Amino acid sequence: MDPVRIAREVVEARFPAARAAILGGSANTARRTASSDLDVVVFLDGPPAPFRETTELDGVPVELFCHTAESYESFADRETADRRSPLLHMCGEGVVLLDRDGFGRRTRADARARLRAGPPPLSxxxxxxxxxxxxxxxxxxxxxxxxxxxxxxxxxxxxxxxxxxxxxxxxxxxxxxxxxxxxxxxxxxxxxxxxxxxxxxxxxxxxxxxxxxxxxxxxxxxxxxxxxxxxxxxxxxxx
CATH class of the missing domain: 1.20.120 (Four Helix Bundle (Hemerythrin (Met), subunit A))
Structure with missing residues (x-):
């Protein structure tokens, strides 16, 4: 299985006008297992985002986390306050699949910086x-x-x-x-x-x-x- 190819094909087929997309999770790492799905964050300019959907290609489940720039910030801020942010980890540790204007790389760099800074301290x-x-x-x-x-x-x-x-x-x-x-x-x-x-x-x-x-x-x-x-x-x- 080539997770990058599968994830990119899903994004290109489903969201031809997507602004950016990042493959996160463990599917593109040494931690991948036979049952690993693909976690893909897709950035759209507007509706129907934000939404989450599961699809598949070549028998591989693909989890799509679709956001606008604004909804991404809102979700990331809320998760950070909860000291658990799957979204930041997917973007910060992921592979950029698509990047039309540099937003994908900027988002990954920002996510990495926020992950390094760590969660808010316990009150x-x-x-x-x-x-x-x-x-x-x-x-x-x-x-x-x-x-x-x-x-x-x-x-x-x-x-x-x-x-x-x-x-x-x-x-x-x-x-x-x-x-x-x-x-x-x-x-x-x-x-x-x-x-x-x-x-x-x-x-x-x-x-x-x-x-x-x-x-x-x-x-x-x-x-x-x-x-x-x-x-x-x-x-x-x-x-």
Whole structure:
């Protein structure tokens, strides 16, 4: 499979007037697998963008993320505020497929700069929210006497610990396989310990190693937080 050829053919066939297009994701890297789809960001001058659509060519799924320049900025800003930006990663780490006026290369350069700058730092409130979540999950882990419930608790704890390691270290968070990849890059030893602990829960029903790792991460972030934690409802819920 030639991912660049397939992605370019899809863009040229579907969007002959596209301003620019960038192939992102892992399909054009050594991380590509047999089931990898192609993530393509397409820049149009106006409607029907923005929209997202999945198509295929030669049996290869192609995910199209279609934007105008304005919608791209809006989405990227919103994702940055959430400290997780698939759009910036696709553009900053991708291959320019089409570039009619230099916009594609400028967008990739800007995305790379924003990725290097990193996400917004955790506020004191955000950090407290993560500490509270980890404290609550660790208490659930300690009190679980149903082996099936234990697995579900460990699953949520795995994600929560990984995210806190990344965010406390000023790194971008993510979902799924990309969360694992970013954790491996940020702290390979902590990643290894966390995975070993999780497998011990799932395979042997033993929560002790995972609890040890999670408790250490929590302690490094300021320690347990439960009694006294309070958050008001969002403004939209107030009269």
């Amino acid at each position: 004191a409130t955000d950090l407290e929210d993560h500490r509270y979540l980890l404290t609550d999950l660790l208490d659930d882990l300690d009190g679980a006497d149903d082996p099936d419930e234990l697995v579900f608790i460990a699953d949520r704890l795995l994600i929560a610990v990984a995210e806190l390691v990344l965010l406390a270290g000023g790194r971008w968070r993510s979902h799924g396989k990309w969360l694992l990849r970013r954790l491996r890059e940020a702290d390979p030893e902590k990643c290894r310990e966390l995975l070993l602990g999780y497998r011990q829960v799932v395979c042997a029903g033993d929560p002790v190693p995972m609890r040890r790792v999670a408790a250490a991460v929590l302690e490094g972030a300021g320690g347990r937080l439960l009694v006294g934690y309070r958050r008001g409802a969002p403004a939209a819920f107030r009269r």
